[in-house]
Amino acid sequence: MEQTKRIKISVLTIFPGMFxxxxxxxxxxxxxxxxxxxxxxxxxxxYTTDKHKITDKPGYGGQNGMVMLAEPFYRFxxxxxxxxxxxxxxxxxxPQGKVFNNDLAFExxxxxxxVFFCGRxxxxxxxxxxxxDKEVSIGxxxxxxxxIPTMVIIETLLxxxxxxxxxKTSVENDSFYNGLLDHSHYTxxxxxxxxxxxxxxxxGNHERIETFRKKxxxxxxxLKRPDLFIKKELSEEEKKVLIVLxxxxx
Amino acid sequence: MEQTKRIKISVLTIFPGMFxxxxxxxxxxxxxxxxxxxxxxxxxxxYTTDKHKITDKPGYGGQNGMVMLAEPFYRFxxxxxxxxxxxxxxxxxxPQGKVFNNDLAFExxxxxxxVFFCGRxxxxxxxxxxxxDKEVSIGxxxxxxxxIPTMVIIETLLxxxxxxxxxKTSVENDSFYNGLLDHSHYTxxxxxxxxxxxxxxxxGNHERIETFRKKxxxxxxxLKRPDLFIKKELSEEEKKVLIVLxxxxx
Numbered sequence: 001m002e003q004t005k006r007i008k009i010s011v012l013t014i015f016p017g018m019f020x021x022x023x024x025x026x027x028x029x030x031x032x033x034x035x036x037x038x039x040x041x042x043x044x045x046x047y048t049t050d051k052h053k054i055t056d057k058p059g060y061g062g063q064n065g066m067v068m069l070a071e072p073f074y075r076f077x078x079x080x081x082x083x084x085x086x087x088x089x090x091x092x093x094x095p096q097g098k099v100f101n102n103d104l105a106f107e108x109x110x111x112x113x114x115v116f117f118c119g120r121x122x123x124x125x126x127x128x129x130x131x132x133d134k135e136v137s138i139g140x141x142x143x144x145x146x147x148i149p150t151m152v153i154i155e156t157l158l159x160x161x162x163x164x165x166x167x168k169t170s171v172e173n174d175s176f177y178n179g180l181l182d183h184s185h186y187t188x189x190x191x192x193x194x195x196x197x198x199x200x201x202x203x204g205n206h207e208r209i210e211t212f213r214k215k216x217x218x219x220x221x222x223l224k225r226p227d228l229f230i231k232k233e234l235s236e237e238e239k240k241v242l243i244v245l246x247x248x249x250x
Numbered sequence: 251m252e253q254t255k256r257i258k259i260s261v262l263t264i265f266p267g268m269f270x271x272x273x274x275x276x277x278x279x280x281x282x283x284x285x286x287x288x289x290x291x292x293x294x295x296x297y298t299t300d301k302h303k304i305t306d307k308p309g310y311g312g313q314n315g316m317v318m319l320a321e322p323f324y325r326f327x328x329x330x331x332x333x334x335x336x337x338x339x340x341x342x343x344x345p346q347g348k349v350f351n352n353d354l355a356f357e358x359x360x361x362x363x364x365v366f367f368c369g370r371x372x373x374x375x376x377x378x379x380x381x382x383d384k385e386v387s388i389g390x391x392x393x394x395x396x397x398i399p400t401m402v403i404i405e406t407l408l409x410x411x412x413x414x415x416x417x418k419t420s421v422e423n424d425s426f427y428n429g430l431l432d433h434s435h436y437t438x439x440x441x442x443x444x445x446x447x448x449x450x451x452x453x454g455n456h457e458r459i460e461t462f463r464k465k466x467x468x469x470x471x472x473l474k475r476p477d478l479f480i481k482k483e484l485s486e487e488e489k490k491v492l493i494v495l496x497x498x499x500x
Contacts, residue, residue, distance in 0.1 A: 018271045025265050027394040057437040061451035061459045064423055065416065067437035074443065095425035095432065096474060101390040122424055126434040127445045139389040140351040140478070141406045142424040144277040144415075148405055151398050156391045165394075166315065173314055174372055174392040175345035182345065184376040187307040187317035193324065195377045201311035209311045224346065228390070 005161050007111065009039045010088065011150055012076050013118040014055055016041045018147045028155060031164045039154070042080070044118075047072040059123060068119040070127045077131050081115065088113035090133045093149035095121060095142050097135030100153060102176040104136065108153065109160035116153070118146035179232040181220040183213035214241045255411050257361065259289045260338065261400055262326050263368040264305055266291045268397045278405060281414045289404070292330070294368075297322040309373060318369040320377045327381050331365065338363035340383045343399035345371060345392050347385030350403060352426040354386065358403070359410035366403070368396035429482040431470040433463035464491045 011019060019041045022028045031037045045053040049071060059067035081088060089111045098104065108114060117124075117132065121143045129135065138149045158164050159171050175182040186197040200212050218241060221229045234242070261269060269291045272278045281287045295303040299321060309317035331338060339361045348354065358364060367374075367382065371393045379385065388399045408414050409421050425432040436447040450462045468491060471479045484492070 015275050018275055021268045021271055025268055025397075060436045060438075060440075060447050061463070062456065064433075064435055065420075067435040069437060070442050096470065098474075099389070102392065105391050122432065123435040125437050125442070127436070127442050130445070138402070139349070140426050141355050141402075142352065142409065142421070142426060143402065143405045144409065147275075148398065148401050152388070152391075152393065152402060155393045155398055159392065159394065170315075171392070176390050176392060182372065183314075185314055185317040185373040186310045186377070187319055187375050188310075190310075192320050192375070192377050195380070197310050206312065213311070220346065225349075 006035065007037050007109070007158075007161060008088075008113040009037060009116070009154060010042060010080070010114070011039070011116045011118060012042045012044050012047075012073070013116075013145075013147055013150075014044045015118075015145070015147055016043045019151070022151060022154065027164060028158060031158050031161065034163060036161050036163050037158060042076065044072050044076070047075040047079070049075070056120065064123060066120065066123065068124040068128070070125040073117055073119075073128045074131065081131075084113075086112065088115045090115045090117060090131060091150075091153065092117045092119070092124070092129065092132040092135045093121065093138065093146040093153065094124070094135045095137050095140075097137035099140075100136050100138045100156075102156075102174070105153070105157040106160050109157040116146070116150040118150050120144065121146050121149065176228075179228060180217045181225060181228070183216040183220070211241060211244070214238065215245050218242060219245060256285065257287050257359070257408075257411060258338075258363040259287060259366070259404060260292060260330070260364070261289070261366045261368060262292045262294050262297075262323070263366075263395075263397055263400075264294045265368075265395065265397055266293045269401070272401060272404065277414060278408060281408050281411065284413060286411050286413050287408060292326065294322050294326070297325040297329070299325070306370065314373060316370065316373065318374040318378070320375040323367055323369075323378045324381065331381075334363075336362065338365045340365045340367060340381060341400075341403065342367045342369070342374070342379065342382040342385045343371065343388065343396040343403065344374070344385045345387050345390075347387040349390075350386050350388045350406075352406075352424070355403070355407040356410050359407040366396070366400040368400050370394065371396050371399065426478075429478060430467045431475060431478070433466040433470070461491060461494075464488065465495050468492060469495060 022039060023032060032039060044055055048055060055072055056066040056068045059065060091114060136153060138152045143149060165171055171177055186201060190197050200208055272289060273282060282289060294305055298305060305322055306316040306318050309315060341364060386403060388402045393399060415421055421427055436451060440447050450458055
C-alpha cells in the first residue's frame with residue numbers, strides 16, 4: 001500500500017488566473033485529481049480596503065517605482081491565517097530569500113499547509129516580511145512578479161510527495177537528489193541519424209549499467225558543476241567509481 | 251527617443267496552452283502589445299511521426315522512466331530552424347545546464363531570436379543536445395517539465411529589453427544587478443500597525459537616502475548571501491559606505 005500525504009497550498013496573488021495552468025497540466029493536475037494536494041487561489045484585490053482595489057503605491061524615498069502595500073497581505077493574514085487552528089507556513093518568493101534547492105523543497109513538502117504570498121518580485125513593503133516564515137529565492141535573477149517563482153516551488157516540492165511521481169521515475173534518480181547531476185538518458189531508436197545509444201545500456205547487465213551511470217553522473221558533475229562536487233560527501237561506492245574512472249584514463 | 255529592440259522567441263512544447271499566461275498577464279503581455287517581443291508557441295506533437303503523436307518512450311537501460319524522443323525535436327529543427335537565414339539560438343532548460351542568473355539573462359536578451367525546447371525536465375534523449383546551443387538550469391532543483399523554467403527565463407530576460415520595464419522601476423535597482431541584494435522598500439502608510447517607515451526615506455535628501463540604501467544593500471548581502479559578497483568587486487563608493495557601516499558599530 002502506498003503511503004499518502006495530503007498537503008494544502010494556498011496562494012495569494014493579483015493574477016489568480018495564472019494558476020489555472022497548475023490545475024490543468026501535467027503532474028500537478030494529476031496530484032490534485034489523486035487528492036494528494038489541494039490548491040486554493042486567493043485574489044489579493046479582495047483584501048484591499050479602497051474602492052479602486054489598489055495593491056501598490058509609489059515607494060518612499062524615490063527611484064524605486066511601485067511597491068506592494070502591506071495592508072492587503074495583513075488583512076488576508078487576519079482573516080485567513082489567524083482563523084486556523086494550525087498556522088500555515090508562509091512563503092514569500094523574493095530575490096532576497098534563501099536560495100531554493102532540492103533540500104529546501106523537501107523541507108517544504110513536509111509541511112501540512114503552505115501559503116504563498118505573490119507580490120512584485122522587486123518591491124514589496126518591508127513590513128509584510130514580519131508575517132512571513134520564509135523568504136525564498138528561486139535563483140540569482142529577478143522576475144516581475146512572485147507568481148512564476150511560486151509555481152516553480154510548488155511543482156518542485158510536490159515531486160517529493162509520495163504518489164505524485166510514478167514509481168518508475170522516482171525522484172531518487174533526479175539531478176541533485178544525491179548531490180550529483182543525473183546521468184544521460186536515451187530512448188528509441190537505438191540508432192538515431194547515426195548517433196547510437198551506448199552499447200552498455202542495451203546489455204541488460206544492471207550492475208554494469210549502474211556503474212556506467214554512476215561514472216557519468218560523477219564526470220558530468222565534475223566537468224559542469226565543480227561547485228556541487230566540492231560540497232558532495234562521497235560514499236565508498238562513489239569513490240570506487242572515481243578510481244575506475246581515473247584508472248581508465250591512464 | 252527610447253531605444254527599442256525587438257526579440258523573437260519561439261517555444262516548442264507538448265503543453266502550448268500553458269504559455270497563454272505569458273500573453274495574458276503583466277509585463278510580458280505589455281511587451282507583446284508594444285511589439286518589443288514576439289512569442290510563438292509550437293506544439294511538439296505536430297512534429298511526431300506516428301499516428302498516436304507519441305513524444306516519449308521508456309528509457310534504455312531500465313529504471314529511468316520515460317524519456318523524450320529525439321525525433322520530434324529534430325523534425326522541428328529541420329523544418330523551422332534550418333529554414334531561417336539566421337540560425338536562432340536554442341536553449342534547453344535542464345537541471346544539467348549552466349546555472350541561470352542575471353548575467354546570463356542579459357546575454358540571452360541580446361540575441362535576435364531564441365528558441366526554447368521544453369521537454370521532461372528529468373529526461374530527454376541525450377542526442378537532442380547536439381542541436382542545442384545552451385542548456386540552462388534555473389536552479390539546483392528538479393521540475394517535471396521545461397515549461398515553467400522557460401517562463402522564468404523569458405520573464406527575466408525580457409526585463410533587460412529597453413522599454414519593457416517602466417523608467418521608474420529600472421532593472422538597475424534590482425537585486426543582483428550590481429552583485430548585491432536590493433535595499434528594502436516601503437510605501438504608504440508611514441505608520442502601519444505601529445511599524446514606521448525609516449525617517450530618512452521621508453527626508454527628501456536624495457544623497458543621504460542613496461547612502462542609506464547602499465548601506466542596507468551591503469549589509470543584507472553580507473548577512474543573507476555572503477557568497478555573493480565574496481564574488482563582488484567593490485567600488486570605491488561601496489568601500490566608503492562599508493567604512494561608515496563598521497565605524498557606526500564601534
